[in-house]
Amino acid sequence: MATQGFMALVGGKEKQIFGAATSSGAADAGKIPALDSSGKLDQSMMPAGIGANTKVVPAFEAIGVGKFVNFFSDAGTLKVRLADNSNNRPAEGFVLAAVASAANATVYPLDVANTGVSGLTLASEYWLGTAGGVIDTPLDSTDPANVNKVNQLLGKATSATELRTDDYGYQIL
Known part of the structure; x- marks a missing residue:
């Protein structure tokens, strides 16, 4: 420009x-x-300490726009991968730009708006789904199929394309 x-x-x-x-x-x-x-x-x-609170970390796998991610140690190197409620990977942040495997991902923390999502229902709450996605219903703790899955409230939709996230914590069912 x-x-x-x-x-x-x-x-x-x-x-x-x-x-x-x-x-x-x-x-x-x-x-x-x-x-x-x-x-x-x-x-x-911007001077140090002013601006977006982000962490730049290598991606373990390809990650799409708006996907929620999980930090982990890969042989002593901090990396990010897709958060997933089915395999003990709670969401610890999200990306606003797609990133290829092994490329650097700019990860935004929970507690800010994820504007990389779509198809949300205004004022509805969303929980962590699979492959970095979201679902609109919490996991049922009485369902034996949900044992050892992550139940994590991520936030509330403020528009069809914005999820205002918060760090509510999570439960392993």
């Missing part, structure tokens, strides 16, 4: 100067910032 520019005198000559949409650090000191394609400042422009 082209950024807006302004005219300035540089070395006695009029020159058009453009705002910086990203920063490479000290080399960009004194430059005027420009908003990115979403109308916001790029994360590289």
